[in-house]
Amino acid sequence: MQPTLKVQALSKTFDVRAGLFKRKKFEVLKNISFCIGKGETIAVIGETGSGKSTLAKLLAGADNANSGQILLEGNIIEDNGIRDNQCRHIRMIFQDSGASLNPGLTIGDMLDDCLQYNTDFDEEERAEKINLTLSKVGLLVDHQHYYPHMFSVGQLQRVAFARALILDPKVMVLDEAVSSLDPSIRAQIVNLLLKLQRETGLTYVMITHHLSLVRHISDQVIVLDKGEVVEYGLTESVFNNPQSKITQRLLSC
Amino acid sequence: MAKFKVFSEESNKSPLARFWRKFKNNHPALVGLWVFIAFALLAASAPFLAPYGVNQQHSDALLIPPSWHEMGDVRFILGTDDLGRDVLSRLMNGATYTFGLSVVAALLTTIIGVLVGTFAGISRGIRSSFLNHLLDITLSIPSLLLAIIIIAVLGPGLMNTVWAIILALLPQFIHSIRNLIVEELSKDYITAFKLDGASNWHIISRGIFPNIYEHIVVIFTMALSTAILDISALGFLKLGAQPPTTEWGAILAENLGLIYLAPWTVALPGVLLFLAVLSTNLVGDGLRQVLKERKAD
Numbered sequence: 001m002q003p004t005l006k007v008q009a010l011s012k013t014f015d016v017r018a019g020l021f022k023r024k025k026f027e028v029l030k031n032i033s034f035c036i037g038k039g040e041t042i043a044v045i046g047e048t049g050s051g052k053s054t055l056a057k058l059l060a061g062a063d064n065a066n067s068g069q070i071l072l073e074g075n076i077i078e079d080n081g082i083r084d085n086q087c088r089h090i091r092m093i094f095q096d097s098g099a100s101l102n103p104g105l106t107i108g109d110m111l112d113d114c115l116q117y118n119t120d121f122d123e124e125e126r127a128e129k130i131n132l133t134l135s136k137v138g139l140l141v142d143h144q145h146y147y148p149h150m151f152s153v154g155q156l157q158r159v160a161f162a163r164a165l166i167l168d169p170k171v172m173v174l175d176e177a178v179s180s181l182d183p184s185i186r187a188q189i190v191n192l193l194l195k196l197q198r199e200t201g202l203t204y205v206m207i208t209h210h211l212s213l214v215r216h217i218s219d220q221v222i223v224l225d226k227g228e229v230v231e232y233g234l235t236e237s238v239f240n241n242p243q244s245k246i247t248q249r250l251l252s253c
Numbered sequence: 254m255a256k257f258k259v260f261s262e263e264s265n266k267s268p269l270a271r272f273w274r275k276f277k278n279n280h281p282a283l284v285g286l287w288v289f290i291a292f293a294l295l296a297a298s299a300p301f302l303a304p305y306g307v308n309q310q311h312s313d314a315l316l317i318p319p320s321w322h323e324m325g326d327v328r329f330i331l332g333t334d335d336l337g338r339d340v341l342s343r344l345m346n347g348a349t350y351t352f353g354l355s356v357v358a359a360l361l362t363t364i365i366g367v368l369v370g371t372f373a374g375i376s377r378g379i380r381s382s383f384l385n386h387l388l389d390i391t392l393s394i395p396s397l398l399l400a401i402i403i404i405a406v407l408g409p410g411l412m413n414t415v416w417a418i419i420l421a422l423l424p425q426f427i428h429s430i431r432n433l434i435v436e437e438l439s440k441d442y443i444t445a446f447k448l449d450g451a452s453n454w455h456i457i458s459r460g461i462f463p464n465i466y467e468h469i470v471v472i473f474t475m476a477l478s479t480a481i482l483d484i485s486a487l488g489f490l491k492l493g494a495q496p497p498t499t500e501w502g503a504i505l506a507e508n509l510g511l512i513y514l515a516p517w518t519v520a521l522p523g524v525l526l527f528l529a530v531l532s533t534n535l536v537g538d539g540l541r542q543v544l545k546e547r548k549a550d
Contacts, residue, residue: 088449100441103268113446147268
């Protein structure tokens with residue numbers, strides 16, 4: 001079967017200023033490869049500074065890699081740093097969904113902009129799609145007239161999901177998307193995620209440090225350390241039988 | 254019978270509506286706004302409202318005090334000057350020059366400043382630096398002195414004053430706009446907007462401007478109060494508007510010799526200048542206050 005998302009030898013380096021004219025190369029990600037099928041979830045765990053968030057940005061297209069490819073259903077969408085900008089099948093949920101929404105626009109306007117830039121729907125189709133998406137994530141149709149400041153944290157997260165889902169993506173990248181929520185809302189959001197996955201066959205790439213959540217919803221897990229994959233496998237086998245020291249340390253705490 | 258509310262009030266107020274509600278609670282600023290609007294209306298319609306022509310002389314009525322004085326005449330509510338010209342008509346027309354031209358100067362500065370500042374904000378490297386520091390040399394000279402230098406080159410005149418003021422105000426404007434835009438660009442919602450497929454133009458017009466236009470209005474009011482003071486100061490020094498023109502500073506200078514004989518010809522333009530600058534500053538201060546409060550919550 002064709003995997004939904006396939007990442008091959010992805011690397012990213014940053015230029016760091018190391019003196020007046022000297023620049024040092026700093027490798028954030030080295031040779032990352034993994035693949036994931038339709039309707040599956042992969043979790044990326046690791047310590048702070050291990051390159052998790054950079055990986056999320058690369059996948060979503062907020063940043064370009066230096067080398068390596070990202071393939072979506074067999075089509076190359078990023079090849080050695082050149083991205084196919086037409087592709088909006090990988091969508092990202094930010095850590096702070098309040099900050100990722102424009103405070104000056106209503107939710108409806110924001111979703112409408114999204115559709116306008118990426119589809120050729122007319123006004124009626126767009127309105128219908130917005131209503132449909134809002135109810136899909138458990139919001140009311142009336143919420144489209146609201147401004148971001150009028151929502152609670154959990155609702156904002158739902159708005160962020162609506163924004164991602166409205167373009168019918170195949171992959172969703174969740175960058176610490178549920179870590180900042182309190183437990184009851186987190187449970188709601190996680191259930192919403194699982195429901196959406198069942199209904200639409202979404203693939204999730206979950207960046208998190210919340211291990212019990214990883215165990216609960218992900219099929220595969222990648223352990224990153226200083227930009228390198230130290231362990232990659234099915235969640236159960238990694239959790240039950242960690243091979244590397246770093247994984248053992250992560251799991252023990 | 255007193256009415257009670259059957260339906261709860263529509264509560265989804267836009268950021269602009271919230272802004273207005275907070276501004277309304279600041280009473281001095283609100284009074285300032287009304288005075289400001291009155292000046293703006295006066296500046297636009299003075300030639301139609303004024304009872305007499307600006308240079309119409311009444312040889313039978315020289316140096317008549319304001320009408321509430323026992324020597325006063327009800328035909329000339331604020332009295333006349335030494336040539337028998339109606340002070341009220343001249344002051345009303347003065348609003349067009351002092352206040353109206355300042356608004357024009359500040360608006361032109363805003364338009365140029367926003368354009369250059371935006372380009373400086375969205376470009377990077379040398380180009381951004383070049384645009385940002387394009388007019389920085391003028392920062393080293395106080396605005397009034399710069400205006401005097403420009404007038405020394407181009408000769409005295411009202412239009413030259415306006416150019417001088419625009420040039421003097423621009424660099425600060427460009428810097429503020431650029432800083433605002435750079436600050437907004439680094440925020441998460443712009444990244445998210447880019448990932449939605451927004452072009453550069455969309456990012457500026459839909460993403461950034463709805464969130465910074467209040468700041469632009471605040472900078473505009475600061476520029477406006479400087480412009481009013483500069484135009485009248487140059488008029489007073491006889492470098493800007495020339496005497497038969499009814500610019501308030503020029504009226505002040507023209508009548509300075511009459512200060513003991515007919516104090517109203519000097520005091521009244523002074524009071525108007527004070528009110529114009531005060532109202533502009535009150536509005537600007539009120540706006541700044543609201544912005545600060547909003548940042549806090």
